[in-house]
Amino acid sequence: MIVVSNRLPVTVSVKDGEVVVKESVGGLATAMKTFLAATDGGKALGFDEVVWVGWSGLADEPPEVAERLRGQGLEPVPLTKKDVELYYEGFSNSTLWPLFHGFTTYTVYRDEFWDAYVSVNKKFAEAVASRAGPEDYIWVHDYHLMLLPLFLRGAVPDAGIGFFLHIPFPPPEILQLLPTSWRNEILDALLASDLVGFHTSDYMSNFIRSAVKFVGASAEIDVLKSRHGYAKVGVFPIGIDFDRFYNSSLDPEVAKEMEEVRRLLRGLKIVFSIDRLDYTKGVINRVYAWERFLKSHPEWRRKTSFVLVVVPSRTGVQQYDAMKRQIDMEVGRINGELGELDWVPIIYLYRFLPTPTLLAMYNVADVALITPLKDGMNLVSKEYVASRRDCRGVLILSETAGAAKELTEAIIVNPNDIDGVAKALEKALAMSEEEQCRRLQEMQRKLRSQDVVKWGLDFVQSLISARMERADREAKLSIVTPLEGPALEQMAAAFKAAKSRALFLDYDGTLMPLYPYAYQAVPDDELLRLLEALAKAPGVHVAIVTGRPRDFLETWLRDLPVYVVAEHGLWIRRPDGSWTAAITVDSSWKPKVRKIMEEFVERVKGSYIEEKEASIAWHYRNVDPNVGEAAAAELTDSLTALLTGSGLTILRGKKVVEVKPAGVNKGAAVSRLVEEIKPDFVLAAGDDETDETMFAVLPADAYTIKVGKGKSLAKYYLPNYRAVREVLRRLLAA
Ligand code: GDG
Numbered sequence: 079m080i081v082v083s084n085r086l087p088v089t090v091s092v093k094d095g096e097v098v099v100k101e102s103v104g105g106l107a108t109a110m111k112t113f114l115a116a117t118d119g120g121k122a123l124g125f126d127e128v129v130w131v132g133w134s135g136l137a138d139e140p141p142e143v144a145e146r147l148r149g150q151g152l153e154p155v156p157l158t159k160k161d162v163e164l165y166y167e168g169f170s171n172s173t174l175w176p177l178f179h180g181f182t183t184y185t186v187y188r189d190e191f192w193d194a195y196v197s198v199n200k201k202f203a204e205a206v207a208s209r210a211g212p213e214d215y216i217w218v219h220d221y222h223l224m225l226l227p228l229f230l231r232g233a234v235p236d237a238g239i240g241f242f243l244h245i246p247f248p249p250p251e252i253l254q255l256l257p258t259s260w261r262n263e264i265l266d267a268l269l270a271s272d273l274v275g276f277h278t279s280d281y282m283s284n285f286i287r288s289a290v291k292f293v294g295a296s297a298e299i300d301v302l303k304s305r306h307g308y309a310k311v312g313v314f315p316i317g318i319d320f321d322r323f324y325n326s327s328l329d330p331e332v333a334k335e336m337e338e339v340r341r342l343l344r345g346l347k348i349v350f351s352i353d354r355l356d357y358t359k360g361v362i363n364r365v366y367a368w369e370r371f372l373k374s375h376p377e378w379r380r381k382t383s384f385v386l387v388v389v390p391s392r393t394g395v396q397q398y399d400a401m402k403r404q405i406d407m408e409v410g411r412i413n414g415e416l417g418e419l420d421w422v423p424i425i426y427l428y429r430f431l432p433t434p435t436l437l438a439m440y441n442v443a444d445v446a447l448i449t450p451l452k453d454g455m456n457l458v459s460k461e462y463v464a465s466r467r468d469c470r471g472v473l474i475l476s477e478t479a480g481a482a483k484e485l486t487e488a489i490i491v492n493p494n495d496i497d498g499v500a501k502a503l504e505k506a507l508a509m510s511e512e513e514q515c516r517r518l519q520e521m522q523r524k525l526r527s528q529d530v531v532k533w534g535l536d537f538v539q540s541l542i543s544a545r546m547e548r549a550d551r552e553a554k555l556s557i558v559t560p561l562e563g564p565a566l567e568q569m570a571a572a573f574k575a576a577k578s579r580a581l582f583l584d585y586d587g588t589l590m591p592l593y594p595y596a597y598q599a600v601p602d603d604e605l606l607r608l609l610e611a612l613a614k615a616p617g618v619h620v621a622i623v624t625g626r627p628r629d630f631l632e633t634w635l636r637d638l639p640v641y642v643v644a645e646h647g648l649w650i651r652r653p654d655g656s657w658t659a660a661i662t663v664d665s666s667w668k669p670k671v672r673k674i675m676e677e678f679v680e681r682v683k684g685s686y687i688e689e690k691e692a693s694i695a696w697h698y699r700n701v702d703p704n705v706g707e708a709a710a711a712e713l714t715d716s717l718t719a720l721l722t723g724s725g726l727t728i729l730r731g732k733k734v735v736e737v738k739p740a741g742v743n744k745g746a747a748v749s750r751l752v753e754e755i756k757p758d759f760v761l762a763a764g765d766d767e768t769d770e771t772m773f774a775v776l777p778a779d780a781y782t783i784k785v786g787k788g789k790s791l792a793k794y795y796l797p798n799y800r801a802v803r804e805v806l807r808r809l810l811a812a
Pocket of ligand 1: 108461
């Protein structure tokens, strides 16, 4: 397995010509190290070796650094000063970081940034490729490397490629601000992965909506189909090393620190927060909320202090320096205004805390005030909760942190609601010990079971199965052979030899040409005579398997003794003319969907709605293709937002977007008929996506035929409906 992240999990320095390598602390490095240690360096998962590829942190590093790192399972990607400036500080931290966190006005768009991002992602791909083979798994981390899956797919096409995003994925309306080609290249590159993972389902659905809207991917629950094939998407909320924090107070060094902190703070109630200096963290909002609290609750003055730790980060970047000055100024003002000779309202530290001190603070703080404006996950909140073996302490957490989805027993606040945060502070400081413990226990239960090892295992196991599914699909997709010559003769012979034969035939595009309007595709005499002759032949069962509504089929096929599967498997008609429904039909959702589709009919000239008993379809066959595809993507997007969790699915067929109940498809209906008819010869033919569900469920010896161009699960290929009719005539002759 190859792990790739912008930074290697070490801090490297060169002192007096000697290379010094230290382990680094912080989110990703610690998380992966814990995961790897728990899996015996990946061996428990079947990996012989784990190599980590990334930047050492030194620009223009001397060659001895690489040598030294390689000896430790690390593969450095050397970056120049210019790379660091344009790719790291530039595109990663001045474009993607603000935009993905929703800080659109801080986002800088510069061509040199983008160019460097592309070229550094290529450098990473080369470094990975130098170590990777076709059997390997590559796990790429975070927003610095979003183009990497595409470059890797080119360099090591058969490797398993997984990508995990540690920060939020923004909604399409925000992503849209990125210049079109950058935005689309990023989405397209991510889709070259086998698996793309996010912290929350919101981020995942933002990604799905963007991929559908901007690069025309089609979504099937947790799979996105694009020009690269299939990419799985999933939610993997990162956890922490629970036991390490839960046991921290037992560590003598931490215990000593705890005592020291308690002694220095003399019985004051402590409200604690620690953050990297970053505008996403909303530090100033906390300061204002604290001021509001102290002003509206003077009785708490001298009884409590706010320990505000801000860790230096990205110094030298303009926005960060301005923010630092504002914090310095406001903290000074409040301390000056409200402080006393023997009491400081805000104890402000601008530095990195040694780990034992941080753990001591987690263990003694009465309240943790963690109110970022936007945060992918936020590990500090989890670490605080896990540390409280004594079952004391209250967490105040922003609803805009990914962690709020799991830590629902925290006091959840809106970080911009200064009054709300001030009230939460009062509630937290007054909370009974029983309630503190009840809330903590519930959160600890979740953190214990969803720890960082579980996160890693879930991701890697999903990656392994996603890759297997892809290999499986590609193997099947690649063997479509023309149905002619000996292949056709062999099939005709099998048809003749069989006792019971089932023919599952799609209608539009398979037996008939595609017409601009659905109502125009009225069966011609030649087709009707052919179907009738087949259906009346002994031991032959003909089924027309289509997305069309019952009434159309009743009108035109009524007199034929054939099976009919209508509306993609919702209705089945037996040759005796009786109809049965596959599920009970609830149509209460239809008006809402119709209303949205009507807007599109209004806007997109030439498009129209076809309403069926259990589904509604929007057709755009006779619309300018560019306009039609863009509108279809937009419609799918609006419908996805409306229908998530509704038990309905959105189907994108050829020039049609259709909404219908989930679990109903041609494949399910055809399986039913196979059980009923028990044929010893099965043929299925179809031309679009919806027919793939038939090919997927039929027995291995079935003759499955893809009509027209494109990849398919079918075994054989025929160019058009005329060829299909020709083959049917050949069978009839047999
Ligand atoms: C990304 C996402 C997501 C911090 N200050 C000190 C210190 N730390 C440690 C904490 C914690 C980590 O650093 C920071 O955790 P974050 O959750 O903020 O993670 P990041 O790595 O900044 O960022 C974030 C995360 O990835 C994981 O996916 O949660 O949303 O932005 O572990 O304890 N440690 C010590 N002294 C400090 O002063 N010793």
